[in-house]
Amino acid sequence: MAERGKTVRLFLIEGTPTGRMKCELSNWTGVAYRIPHTMISKCTDRKELNNTGVYFLIGKDEDGITDKIYIGEAENVLPRINQHIIAGTKEWQDWTDCVIFVNKDDALNKAMVKYLENALYVLAKKANRCTIYNGNTPTKSSLSETDETEMLEYLDNLRLLMGAMGYKFLEEMESVPHKDNNGQLLTLKSPKSTYEATGKVTEDGFIVFKGSKITNDIANSFNKSGYCALREKLIANGTIVNFEFVKDYLFSSCSAASSVIQGHNTNGWIEWKTKDKRTLTDIMRETSE
DSSP states (O other): OOOOOEEEEEEEEEETTTSSSSEEETTEEEEEEEEEEEGGGGGGGGGGGGGSEEEEEEEOOOOSSSSEEEEEESOOOHHHHHHHHOOOOTTTTOOEEEEEEEEEEOOOOOHHHHHHHHHHHHHHHHHHEEEEEOOOOOOOOOOOHHHHHHHHHHHHHHHHHHHHHTTTTTTTTOOOOOOOTTTTTEEOOTTSSOOOEEEEEEEEEEOOOOOOOOOSSSOOGGGGSSSHHHHHHHHHHHEEETEEEEEEEESHHHHOOOOOOOSOOOOOOOOOOOOOOOOOHHHHHHHHH
């Protein structure tokens, strides 16, 4: 069957991209809301937010670069979000946005949203694009065959709308060939061999390949950098072991990658080079001519 396009409607409730957003998919009864933390109190005008649904609390981790999320479910979602605000726990006093998914006809029940909560946690964990602040893996509820089929379709539509709103932490990183195709492979190497790395630019950011080595020396000024915090986190979570990447890792930018590898703040646009010594800046200049 041929692939068909889909119509996604984004409604800016305040008329600005930084305000509340309503997101819908044609011929689907689900609906998503993206709401800044500072505007939760305004949402009493949205009655459907009191329906049963799932939600994400979204912020930045300590490095200021990596997304951190909390995935939850509730029979009355908006009051549950307000409980997070009132509780003011250390992990979530600095979340910046929430995304809520409910049904317009309130057809979701507790078992359905527990199923979705578990599935979303598993997807986010597998994608490994963010820090997940759920203390435990959410319990997966048992559904009838028909309800499970319906929830799998709901999950597909939810992921589509999350992507439309710019969130990719449910999407597993595509496998990127380590081979050099048309000069796409980039290297970063120290003259003294204290670090040596390879990577590529992708649609999602900059990927550093498994086997790349980082320096064991960092500049004093780097200690206060968000990239330094990111480096420490990658070491702590086992992405980097003995100063070597043990798996491919997607950075938000080429500069984030080069800074973590070199141990000081760097400009990745001139640090990463092709086999013939062209920088990313050179490549961008060539493609724009």
